[in-house]
Amino acid sequence: MSGAFGRAFALGVEEELLVVDPATRALRHTAADVLAGMRVPAGAGSAHPDTFAALVELASPVAATPEDGVRAIAALRARALAVPGTGLIGAGVHPDGAFGDVVHVDEPRYHEIHAQLRGLLRRTPTSALHVHVGMPDAETAVHVGNGLREWLPLLQALAGNSPFWHGVDSGLATARAQLFRGYPRGDIPPAFSSFDHFEETVAAVVAAGDAPDYTFLWWDIRPHPRLGTVEVRAMDAQSSLRTVHGLVALVAGLARAAAEAPVPARGWSPREALEESSFRAARDGVHATLLHDGALRPVAEIAADALALAGTDPALEEITRLLHDGAGADRQRTAFARGGMNAVLELLAAETADLNPYV
Template identity: 45%
Template sequence: MEEELIAVHPGTLLPCGGTEDLLERAGLSPEHVTGEVTDGVLELRTPVCDDAGEAVAILGALRAELGEVTPLVGAGVHPLARFGEVVLRGGERYELIDRSMRAIMRQTPHCGVHVHVGMPDGETAVRAANGMRGWIPLLQALGANSPYWYGQDSGLASTRSVICNSFPRSGIPRAFEDYADYATTVEELRALGECPDDSYLWWDLRPHPRLGTLEIRALDAQSSLEDLVALVALTHCLAVHEASTVKRRRLPGPEALRELSFRATRDGLEARLLSEGTLRPVREVALHAVAVASAYAADLGCWDELMLVHRLLERGNGAVRQRTNAAEGGVELMLRRLVDETARWRSVRAVTSAPEAVATAG
């Protein structure tokens, strides 16, 4: 897993930048915490883990370590960041991104969660990717956690998704016939000169040949680790389901999937999504997804974590809580609670203490 969090000033809780200084002060290995293209965004990384609970426990421990150095915001975008106040870090990769994206990358920092699920071979990864395309709108709706944009309610549940969909090579990719079809597509894009390799594909999901995984990239960064572990458990189970299902199920066409994706990012838990050919409320679609996932949860060691999806549906996701807190005490209270929740580590299964989790990450 990889999660991106925004470092903020202890007093104002606004983005503070200074990635290099923060990393030096934290003293954590680059294998565990590194910088991102936007200064002040930190990426937390886990090693290969057996299950969602283990992965999120490690992220919780890393959050606690970083919390000794800087407060953190777990959200798709910082709710109060001002337009254009972005500093991009140097380096060949980031400079290419800057040249090709221009103002798109200079709007506001955006943060997501990337879940890698190991695949035995390229053909299985492509089969799983094709099937997971149909679940992306649901994951976007459940994981939406960025309703505030430049200090105002955007009317959307996930402004991060809107930003990401403005990128080249973004959104839900088409279905691929096989791994060779995927590889040919990557080569065609590489030959155009601004996509040196498949790490420059910003689709909502993609096979990751170098790691041997399917990478699902649809989730906003989360403040609540309980929400995060629920979403990761659901993602893991669905990916294994799609990898294990040889017969390809019929999915909506790419245009319909893009429409459903927009509705999910706009409406979050209030969206209506397609399930078995019928538009249904997100909560119904989510319960169906949990039923599908539950066939794999025990074997994957994430039954308790998967059941937390019910809790997320009952109390609301991050976008709902941000709006509830803002209604109660304004955006300043909302931001304070967002920071507090990001710092709160409550493991679902208390099997790994914070120091042990960081040691395991090493």
């Protein structure tokens, strides 16, 4: 497996946004038209299709800081929104999307995914926020991946932004996470003892699943040798760029801390325990209690531990605000209580279009 390691702690931000009708906020399967209408200058990042035709993926260029990455994403949002007839919302799933209102992108990769997943891919589009952190070498990538793996439930709780599915309250903070758990390889990987161990595991899973390559392993976190990064994939897409900035800053800070930290004396957490905490995080969001340091502890306490490690980036203040005021799932439910589903959709559309102070 070839690797491109060497750009230590450079960042890449990828967000998947849902394409909607600008008037009704209903899903529109017109991502190809949006992408065709965008003009992205060289060096400004990129915009791509993904599995669903009602979704655009925006990717920053390699960035030195979280702010640089989020400013690039904001500029890409602006270019997409400038395409006539385009609305966008950032959420893990469309709150009111009908079951089966799905069109798949007509490209070989997505035909392969559809052939593998069949009805699982016909429910409703799912959208995530991914953060890449550059690694100096392969072994550091494995060590940092193991360290960040411990924080996946916290990140999922903070990013919960899909409480509604198919027009009703799911009872979860992130319905997307549980929809995604239905996919093969859509879970938390084991801790790896070395890069060789990672490669051996990937080879076995690819063979068992008859998958084309390791990018079909949709784990919540994975080393990405082709890009030379560790990729964190556990978080819902966000409407608020301020929240995107806070989450990217937290991942970046925790990655730097993980690179310097030894293997815990107790060893890395068992996959089964992390999966249980992941479900609790997906269910209860910032109000969850999760296993941390041997006991169930509130998300606010775990976040305080994370923030103590993550450095002094001012964007981390957003994490404190989320804990105090509520995350995306809480804002959506507040909007629903105020004005029903229309208020939820208007909230998401307005927040997604609010590019200040980044543009």
